[in-house]
Amino acid sequence: MQMMGIVVSRDQAPIVEFRGEGGESITVTLQAGHTLPDDQLIAKAKAMMIQVAQFGMDQTNSAAMSDRLSADEVIQSGMSG
DSSP, X not given: OOEEEXXXXXXXXXXXXXXXXXXXXXXXXXXXTOOOOHHHHHHHHHHHHHHHHHTTHHHHHHHHHHHHHHHHHHHXXXXXX
């Protein structure tokens, strides 16, 4: 997504919206009660997106390694047999 702008709103809870071209957007809602300045809310929202992007990656990488090892074992047993 090509970033076009960031909008911070403070209704019931702070919301940081990352807007992209073509109408795409990612919205992060922070816990109500945050009274941080906009730049700190944006930094917190970015950190949350990084955590979300990494969520489950260890399990995914482990499964991929397991699948790869299983395929390698099959290849090796075929070569030795």
